[in-house]
Amino acid sequence: MKSYWTESLGLTDSNALNAGWQQLAQAICRCETNTLRWQVIQQPTGSGKTQALKVLCSIQNPIQHPGVLIVTKFREEANRLSEGINKLAEWNMARPFHQEAPGTNDQLAFAPVIITTHAAYRLALKEIADTGLTHKANRLLSYHGGKRGWVVIDEAFDWADTYSLLASNLRSMSGDLVRAMHGELRTAAEQLLDFSIRLTDTDHGRSDRVLDAECFDILACIDVNGLKAGVAGTSEDALAKSIEHRLATKTEPASRIERSSKKQYLDQLDQLQTIARIGHGWTSRRGGRTLLHGSRSLIGVDGMRGVILDATAGIDPAYAVMGHHVDVLPRPLGIRTYRNVTLHVSYGHKVGKEHLAHNAGREWATVWGDLSKRLSGKHILVCAHKDALPDIEQYGPKDGCVHFDNWGNLDGRNDWNRCEAAILFGLPYLDDIEPAQRFIAHQGQQSDEWFRGSRKYEEHADIRTALGDGFIARSVVQAINRIQCRNAIDAEGNCYPTSIYLLLPSGNTGMAVLRAIQQQMPGIQLAEWLSGATKRKARKVPTEIKLTNHFENADPGYYPKSEIVKTLQINPSSLERVTAKLRQQSSVLAGKLEAYGVRYHTQTGRGKEAYFIKQ
Secondary structure, eight states: OHHIIIIISOOOOOHHHHHHHHHHHHHHHGGGGTOSSEEEEOOOTTSOHHHHHHHHHHTSOSSSOOOEEEEESOHHHHHHHHHHHHHHHTSOOEEEOBTTBOOOHHHHHTOSEEEEEHHHHHHHHHHHHHHSOOHHHHHHHEETTEEOSEEEEESOOOOEEEEEEEHHHHHHHHHHHHHHOOHHHHHHHHHHHHHHHHHHTSOOSSOOEEOOHHHHHHHHHSOHHHHHHHHHTSOHHHHHHHHHHHHHHTSSOHHHHTTOOHHHHHHHHHHHHHHHHHTOOEEEEETTEEEEEEEEEOTTTTSOOOEEEOTTGGGOTHHHHTGGGEEEOOOOTTSOOOTTEEEEEEOSOOOSHHHHHHHHHHHHHHHHHHHTTTTTTOOEEEEEOGGGHHHHGGGSOTTSOEEEEETTSOTTOOTTTTOSEEEEESOOOOOSHHHHHHHHHHHOOOOHHHHHTOOOBTTBSOHHHHHHHHHHHHHHHHHHTTSGGGSOOSTTOOOOOEEEEEEOOSSHHHHHHHHHHHHHSTTOEEEEOOOOTTOSOOOOOOHHHHHHHHHHHOOSEEEEHHHHHHHHTOOHHHHHHHHHHHTSTTSHHHHHHHHTTEEEEOOOSTTOOOEEEEO
């Protein structure tokens, strides 16, 4: 590795790098001793983890090769890794395996190194979890009649398998199936309707809670597999008639009904069956919509343990949640220093997807107006929300020196390693459902107290918040290290001078991200950057619009006036003025709500409260 690093790649080695490569080799070779835990290598970006992996695979004895499965994020990377290993080995030792590079069972079983994608490996794990069958896993793991000795996952892998179903969609589907099915399947559809009604007729507040045992027992008794077979055997026309009948009842907007289809029903039933198989679930309510959730861990379902190469493992609480399944190895000191990197931070911004998707063009004009002169002549990577890209790309210079890409499409890529600066325009927030799903996947069913806020876990005061902040932090560090600061230029691990421009929100999340960057990139220089972007006060949405938008998508049920104030975050006096119009049945607002099946009821007397009812 030292020879390849210095002579072939023209890079400078160091004692710290040698220690890192030795740690990686030892961890991978331990795979053959059936270690009980995945070994996580958290050496920094640019320390040669992937290069060392290529060398290690290539130098194994062809006759006694351990057999390696490498799992990487992108198909292109799988192709490049295969070519690199074969070039070093001087024979076709490795082969990629994905949709664009198929292979027969024999071809795969006799290839010393198979390189596939995260998506393909995930499908293999799900097949085992769902059916106990190992067809997909065997194609990846079989080697000369046995199993591959080494499994290496390049970049963080999402081991949580999560499912979320909108209760109102279940209710609509089950009503359609009651009309379309016959005999025992109709009974199953009626049970499903009863289950979905229970979901939508409870949880009137914005609360998350465990699916109670009685409700889950109903789900467990439903013949979901029979319903899947019934739907699969029913023509599109027959299902369409049930949908048309529902459309005629005007219980929900036509725009939602028209999207219903046989394929969607089969997908919903598949997810429902998986939640039932998991054995527990929970419900959330957001914006008047109830969702049913379930999640499980896929780690270890194939009986394999191996090595995960993840530079940001040290700031991702997901590894702590996986507990006894993983060991995060300590990062050898001195591999990298980032004293030539300057992080320019501007605080107090709105950086979420929803805000920037609607205001990207205007806000980016401010950012680019400030930075275009500072960064003139430099190659720049701009990372933004995918929905914002069309509005900001038009402001970039036409000489190709500014490269735009979106969150979720950066990790592990080396496309921008000559860029001298990066601008991070927005942050990739998770909603608060996903962190809960991930925790429950690895730690099992939680109590109602956990959902109400008692979520201390190890050193984290609230693990749900910590998982969300950790996801943002690791995404930001990964994005920063796509550009030239990923490349060490001397034995001390320095890089060429690099500038990063980052907009952060006020509060704990922004501080958590900043701390994570400093932890992951020791020596990085901080500088204040006063950007005027994304600080304008958001225009207020009129209460009438909030009310109609809310009830257009809300589940049927009872909604106290106080709950509407809290859910929509509106001023009580403003709602009072609006509800005065609802007492006039001829008003436009009353007509809109009636079209959604909503009526407003007033009550008088001590302790009485006005409320809305949606049929």
